[in-house]
Amino acid sequence: MTPASQASSHRRIVAVSPDDGSAINLKQPELAAFLAWLIPGLGHLYQGRTKKGAMYMSVILTLFVAGLWLGDGRVVYASWRPTDTRWWFVCHAGIGVAAVPAVVQSVSMTGTNHEPFWIAGWMTPPLLEGQLVSREFAERLVNKDPYIFELDFWDRPPYKQFRADQVSMWHHKLGRFFELGTLYTVLAGMLNMLVIYDAWAGPMHPLVKQEKSSTSSDEENNQDDDTQSDGTTDTGSVSR
């Protein structure tokens, strides 16, 4: 192994703490960012920033679960149908693996089975007018959902065809809590974007105005010093 390759293999990516100026080992920032997306705070735990990671994890997952609870598990779903495009799911996706069941449920509903993967219906997109569903799922809805009756389905063997609008039912049942649950879960996903950035680049530094020196020669000297210090700039992250 050549000295150059040894140096690159031992390269350490660190950020500077804005509080005490100490170095924060970011390890592999890309991997940390991916882990932070997968589960909020996991990237920080991987980097050894355990307190911060645990705090992120508890805050964001609590917010997400609280939103799901307020919205009766209905507010997080993936739907890209022309009459029901759920743009909020773009923000929900920021929470990572917690939003994956919504994709699974959506794919399963639009597939050949015409029923959700988890038959209980958690994170399932709402049934729209004219949508085909399996008989088993239709029977379950009639038995479990007080808003849906047998007459809400046409018989289209081997399926059942829905003849109402489930989104309206959800809004009638949940009222303002549908919007509240959506807001909680959306905000959890968006806040996790900041957490991902923190895992990737370290804490953000406040903008510091450079003091203008009296002579231009001083400025030139400062610039020379900046370029010589380990090949870094004042972005807050340095590599050694």
Added chain:
Amino acid sequence: MTLRVMAQLIQVQCHDDVFLWRLRMDSSIMIVFALFLENVPMLFFSLPLIAAASVVFSATHHESPPAIWRGTVEWMIWLVGILGTVLLAVFILSRLA
């Protein structure tokens, strides 16, 4: 709903007495206040959002736990102040317009 009915009753009573202009002004303020109180339960649900956002905003700017908590308090004051002022202004203007 009760507060809304109370506010409407006050409004009707005051409209009966066309000579007491000052009383009408007082009643409109009471209506605004009553309608504001009616929305307090929903405003309550915004507090966890503000708290969570403050913690995350602060944590993305600091590394040590004491600095994070100090920053959280500062962010919370800013967010409550700005959002509260905007909300109150919109609410009052929408009712008085």
